[in-house]
Amino acid sequence: MSEIPVLHGSTKKERYESLVAAFYQDLFRYAIWLCKNHALAEDLVQETFLRAWRSLDSLLNDKAAKAWLFTILRRENARLYERYRPELVDIDGQSIADSDEQEPEFKMDRELLVNAIKRLEADYREPLLLQVVGGFSGKEIAEILELNNNTVMTRLFRARAKLKTEFGLDSEEAND
Amino acid sequence: MNEADFRKRIYSNPLEPDQETLEQASGDPQLRKILDETQKMEAEMQGILNTIDVPSGLKARLLAIPEAENFNQGAAHTTTQTLEQLAGKPAANANYFQYFAIAATLVLALGVSFSLTFAPTAAPNPAEIAFGNEVLEHLYHEITEIGAINRGGELPAVGLPMIRNAMAPVGTQLTASSASMAASVKFAKPCIIVPAFDSAHLILQSPQGAVNVFVINNSPVSMEYSINDDRFSGVVIPMDKGNMILVGESNADLSEYKKLFAENVDWVI
Numbered sequence: 001m002s003e004i005p006v007l008h009g010s011t012k013k014e015r016y017e018s019l020v021a022a023f024y025q026d027l028f029r030y031a032i033w034l035c036k037n038h039a040l041a042e043d044l045v046q047e048t049f050l051r052a053w054r055s056l057d058s059l060l061n062d063k064a065a066k067a068w069l070f071t072i073l074r075r076e077n078a079r080l081y082e083r084y085r086p087e088l089v090d091i092d093g094q095s096i097a098d099s100d101e102q103e104p105e106f107k108m109d110r111e112l113l114v115n116a117i118k119r120l121e122a123d124y125r126e127p128l129l130l131q132v133v134g135g136f137s138g139k140e141i142a143e144i145l146e147l148n149n150n151t152v153m154t155r156l157f158r159a160r161a162k163l164k165t166e167f168g169l170d171s172e173e174a175n176d
Numbered sequence: 177m178n179e180a181d182f183r184k185r186i187y188s189n190p191l192e193p194d195q196e197t198l199e200q201a202s203g204d205p206q207l208r209k210i211l212d213e214t215q216k217m218e219a220e221m222q223g224i225l226n227t228i229d230v231p232s233g234l235k236a237r238l239l240a241i242p243e244a245e246n247f248n249q250g251a252a253h254t255t256t257q258t259l260e261q262l263a264g265k266p267a268a269n270a271n272y273f274q275y276f277a278i279a280a281t282l283v284l285a286l287g288v289s290f291s292l293t294f295a296p297t298a299a300p301n302p303a304e305i306a307f308g309n310e311v312l313e314h315l316y317h318e319i320t321e322i323g324a325i326n327r328g329g330e331l332p333a334v335g336l337p338m339i340r341n342a343m344a345p346v347g348t349q350l351t352a353s354s355a356s357m358a359a360s361v362k363f364a365k366p367c368i369i370v371p372a373f374d375s376a377h378l379i380l381q382s383p384q385g386a387v388n389v390f391v392i393n394n395s396p397v398s399m400e401y402s403i404n405d406d407r408f409s410g411v412v413i414p415m416d417k418g419n420m421i422l423v424g425e426s427n428a429d430l431s432e433y434k435k436l437f438a439e440n441v442d443w444v445i
Contacts, residue, residue: 013242020238029228037337039349042231049238053245080352113224131189132218133225138189153188160187164217 016053023069024049029133030070033117033125034077047080048073067140070130074144116166124159127152182207190218300401300412307370308403308412311390311421314369315408318377318388321363325379325386326425331362334378339364345374347417348391349442356440359433362386370394373418384428389437393418416443 010018027048031041051072052059059068117125130141142152177185177200185197193201193211201211300308315322324331336357339350342364350356363379367390375392388410396414403410403423410423411430420437422430 016242017239020235024235024238025230028230028234029225032228037340038231039340039344040337040352042234043352045234046237046241050241050245053241113221129225132222153184156189157184157187160190160214160217161183163221164187164214167217 012056016049016056019052019056019065019069020049023066026066026134027069027073030129031073031077033129033133034074044073044077044080047076051076066134067136067144070134070136071144112167113163116163119166120159120162124155124162127155128159131156179207179210183210186211186214190214300397300399304397304401304412307394307397307419308401308421310369311410311412311423312403312405312408314367314377314390315388315423317367318363318379321379322386322388325362325381328381331381334361334364339378342366342376342378343391343441346376346391346393347374347444348376348393349444351440351442353440355436359436380433382424382428382433385425387428387430387433388421388423389433390421390423391415391418391441392421413438415441418443 024045028041028045031044031048032038035041035044048069052069059065117128120128127141127145130136130144131138134141136144138149138152138156141147141156142149145152147155177196182197182200186193197211201207336350336352339361343350345366360381361378362381363377365377367375367377369375369390369392373392373394375390378389380387380389388408396417397412397419398414400411400413403412403421404426407426408423409426409428410421411434413420413422413434415438420441422433422437424430424433
């Protein structure tokens with residue numbers, strides 16, 4: 001379940017600020033996977049929060065705030081960038097911080113993982129990232145993606161099965 | 177529950193398996209191994225994906241949105257209010273508007289006369305002329321690309337991210353508007369026109385041939401002025417925190433592109 005900021009009893013500006021503080025990092029990290037570029041991801045997050053500010057009064061249930069923001073972000077991405085999205089990916093290197101403290105083996109795993117996620121079909125990648133980056137439950141992902149819960153669970157299963165196969169951890173194909 | 181069902185449950189939500197799944201795992205070493213491996217991989221994945229850097233200024237920009245919006249709304253409200261006020265009193269204010277219009281016309285006419293009579297002849301200074309020559313000279317570094325674009329071949333378009341990557345060192349950004357997206361950009365690279373300043377060079381394919389667009393973060397020139405040589409002609413335009421230069425073949429009309437880039441290039445640094 002995603003975390004919930006304290007929004008009750010606040011002014012509109014305070015509600016907005018608590019939304020920014022609680023969710024802007026997760027939104028950016030998800031955005032960069034959607035539009036595959038730092039500058040576009042920043043634009044996308046700004047556009048998302050601009051829309052959120054304008055329609056904040058329509059957010060009646062604070063528990064739904066995070067899913068609401070992710071839904072806005074996905075729609076804005078479709079509206080603004082999806083048609084123009086090139087197959088240029090700058091997620092490697094620039095976007096994922098290198099740390100000298102990490103073990104060399106861990107670094108290799110990271111590159112493998114990022115490449116493996118990039119190779120997943122969008123139908124599998126999106127629910128996986130919503131779960132891992134967004135911290136959403138299967139039910140919340142189903143609402144954001146406008147799918148039924150079983151479909152989401154199946155896609156999550158297949159996404160992980162494919163990743164495990166790529167990592168050589170699992171010889172079984174995701175064929176359920 | 178067979179192994180396939182077990183995997184399905186674990187893979188769907190690895191870090192929060194239900195009680196039945198946990199019980200199955202505790203009684204079967206093979207299932208336990210699957211659970212442990214999956215949870216280890218999940219923890220690593222979460223760690224890796226959450227190391228994506230978030231731009232340091234992003235939060236401040238997001239927090240500034242309400243203020244910017246209120247400012248915009250305030251301005252819009254004032255304009256609307258003023259228009260409504262004026263629209264509500266047409267008869268009473270009719271004479272006032274006539275006098276106001278005559279006075280405004282007189283002021284405008286005097287201003288134009290003063291400019292024509294007393295304004296010094298505007299011309300770029302020698303440093304600005306030299307800068308224009310540097311830009312023209314730089315074009316010949318990319319003459320192969322310009323030639324290919326002029327020949328009208330099916331060259332691949334450069335996407336917005338690559339354009340932005342080229343423009344970012346200059347501190348500029350191309351807005352993702354429908355107009356800028358429609359521009360057929362075939363080349364986008366950082367370049368050096370004047371050492372110590374960053375610049376970017378875009379080349380567009382247009383019906384009039386290759387149109388070159390440069391942005392550079394040197395000091396804005398004192399005025400807009402034309403540049404040309406035997407082959408190319410263009411214009412140097414002072415902008416917010418630098419300059420934009422448009423250059424095409426000598427007969428090209430650049431006015432459309434001047435408007436397009438003036439409206440869609442933001443100086444973000």
